[in-house]
Amino acid sequence: MKHAAVLYTCIGLMGAAAVTGFVDYTQASNAGALANLYQDEKSTTGSTLISVKDISVDDYSRAALEEKMIVQNDQEEQTVTEQSKPKKRKKSVPPPPPPPKKMNEEALVEVPPAPPAEAELVIAETPPVPPTPVVEEKIETPPAPPVEEVKEMTFSPRIFSRAPLPRKTIAAKKRKGS
Amino acid sequence: MNTRLLTIQRTKLVFTVIFFWLPVIFFSLLLIWNTIPYFNFSKDFSFIQERAVLFLKPIYNWSFYIHIFAGMFCIGAALLQFSSQILKKRKKIHIWSGRVYVIVVLLLGAPTGLYMSFFAKGSFAERGLFMFMAISWFFFTLKGFTTILNKQVLAHKIWMMRSYAMALTAVTFRVYYIILYLYDVPLTLNYEVSLWISVVGNLMVAEYLIYRKSKAYLTTFTT
Numbered sequence: 178m179k180h181a182a183v184l185y186t187c188i189g190l191m192g193a194a195a196v197t198g199f200v201d202y203t204q205a206s207n208a209g210a211l212a213n214l215y216q217d218e219k220s221t222t223g224s225t226l227i228s229v230k231d232i233s234v235d236d237y238s239r240a241a242l243e244e245k246m247i248v249q250n251d252q253e254e255q256t257v258t259e260q261s262k263p264k265k266r267k268k269s270v271p272p273p274p275p276p277p278k279k280m281n282e283e284a285l286v287e288v289p290p291a292p293p294a295e296a297e298l299v300i301a302e303t304p305p306v307p308p309t310p311v312v313e314e315k316i317e318t319p320p321a322p323p324v325e326e327v328k329e330m331t332f333s334p335r336i337f338s339r340a341p342l343p344r345k346t347i348a349a350k351k352r353k354g355s
Numbered sequence: 356m357n358t359r360l361l362t363i364q365r366t367k368l369v370f371t372v373i374f375f376w377l378p379v380i381f382f383s384l385l386l387i388w389n390t391i392p393y394f395n396f397s398k399d400f401s402f403i404q405e406r407a408v409l410f411l412k413p414i415y416n417w418s419f420y421i422h423i424f425a426g427m428f429c430i431g432a433a434l435l436q437f438s439s440q441i442l443k444k445r446k447k448i449h450i451w452s453g454r455v456y457v458i459v460v461l462l463l464g465a466p467t468g469l470y471m472s473f474f475a476k477g478s479f480a481e482r483g484l485f486m487f488m489a490i491s492w493f494f495f496t497l498k499g500f501t502t503i504l505n506k507q508v509l510a511h512k513i514w515m516m517r518s519y520a521m522a523l524t525a526v527t528f529r530v531y532y533i534i535l536y537l538y539d540v541p542l543t544l545n546y547e548v549s550l551w552i553s554v555v556g557n558l559m560v561a562e563y564l565i566y567r568k569s570k571a572y573l574t575t576f577t578t
Contacts, residue, residue, distance in 0.1 A: 180504055184497065187461035191493055194466035197414065198473035205474075214408055215476055 382526045383430045390423050409474055418467040425464035426525060432456040433519050457500045460518070465493035477547055484554055492521040513565050520561035521554075528553040 205211050393400065398410065409415045432452040435441055442449050472485035499514035531549035540548070 180500075183458075183461075184501070187466075187493070187497070190462060190466040191469060191490075194470040198470040201412070201414070202473040210408070214474060215405055 379523070379526070380434060382530060383434055383523075386526055386529070387427050387431055390427050393420070393423055396420075405476075406474075415471065415474065418470050421463050422467040422471060425459045425467070426522075428459045429456055429464055429522055430525070432459070433522055436515065436519070453503075457496055460496045460522070461493060461500070465489050465496070468492070477543075477550070481547060481550060484550060488521060488524060488554060492518060495521060516561050516565055517558070520557040524553045524557050527557055 202211075205214075398404065398407070403410055403419075406415075410419070432455045435448060435452040436456065466489075469486065469489035472482060472489050475482045475485040495514050495518035499511050499518055502514055503511040528549055531552050532545060535545040535549055536542075
């Protein structure tokens with residue numbers, strides 16, 4: 178009974194959806210709105226990949242922009258010249274630019290040399306420093322006590338263990354410490 | 356049983372998991388993930404902007420949001436239905452997710468889909484195909500539900516496989532669309548072709564799986 182009610186409800190919903198859809202569709206077709214249901218495909222449909230693919234990077238490059246500017250300037254100049262032709266203006270020839278002045282060779286030769294630096298003179302006048310006598314001090318150091326079994330102390334694995342060290346190594350450590 | 360036969364069976368199982376279920380699960384979850392942003396009810400999505408005229412109608416607007424909401428739950432619930440482990444060990448999960456699937460499809464997904472199919476993109480044939488999808492999805496799910504109420508387990512399995520094949524067209528359509536897009540197929544043609552391939556292809560795959568499973572399925576279905 179309960180399931181039957183659910184089933185009939187679902188079937189009723191489907192029927193309602195079908196009827197509503199059909200009515201709306203016929204209304205839209207009568208109004209002629211079906212043709213304009215979807216926007217322009219190129220502008221909206223497809224994934225973002227499409228928009229990325231369509232972008233041409235060259236159009237925005239500096240070289241392309243400069244070329245465009247040059248072409249535009251040429252066109253503008255052409256139009257200006259075409260407009261100015263019928264007026265027949267007299268061409269005013271500008272005077273040639275003056276030749277560059279020649280350098281005065283004598284002036285170059287007579288330039289006095291720069292004075293020598295004072296530091297050089299000071300170095301030359303100062304007398305040579307006599308060599309200091311080296312005094313060799315004899316330090317009487319007491320003879321070092323003979324170290325016994327150093328290898329055993331430094332590299333033996335016993336050092337890293339928690340077990341008490343052997344007496345020999347303890348004695349050697351004490352001597353080294355003193 | 357012979358150990359060689361056992362090995363072959365296990366290999367088949369591994370292959371079906373890798374080449375069928377893993378992609379299905381991945382793309383289903385991806386579809387659900389991509390649907391979530393629509394619920395901020397913004398109109399900035401290309402899908403909505405393309406149908407801006409249609410979305411001015413409140414019925415269409417609500418149908419769309421109900422449809423995608425139902426689709427999310429339907430695809431999510433269906434992923435749990437075909438696991439034999441869940442069916443054997445956690446039968447309650449199967450039952451409850453099945454109830455969610457049936458209610459969502461019959462009450463929400465199929466009716467809204469049928470309404471929207473009248474205004475679907477494409478020619479008259481594509482609209483007809485969308486109508487067929489909505490009606491067949493509803494019918495297959497209804498049959499699957501009634502058969503399990505009558506304790507016809509095998510028939511229930513068959514109908515539910517067909518129902519899931521229809522539900523999965525949302526996933527396969529997008530996969531075909533992307534593949535054809537990569538091959539530079541024009542957008543309108545791509546849309547139509549991927550739609551037809553997804554619907555017809557899914558139905559054919561479902562029928563093949565049903566046929567291969569067992570002839571006993573077919574005999575119970577016919578009777």
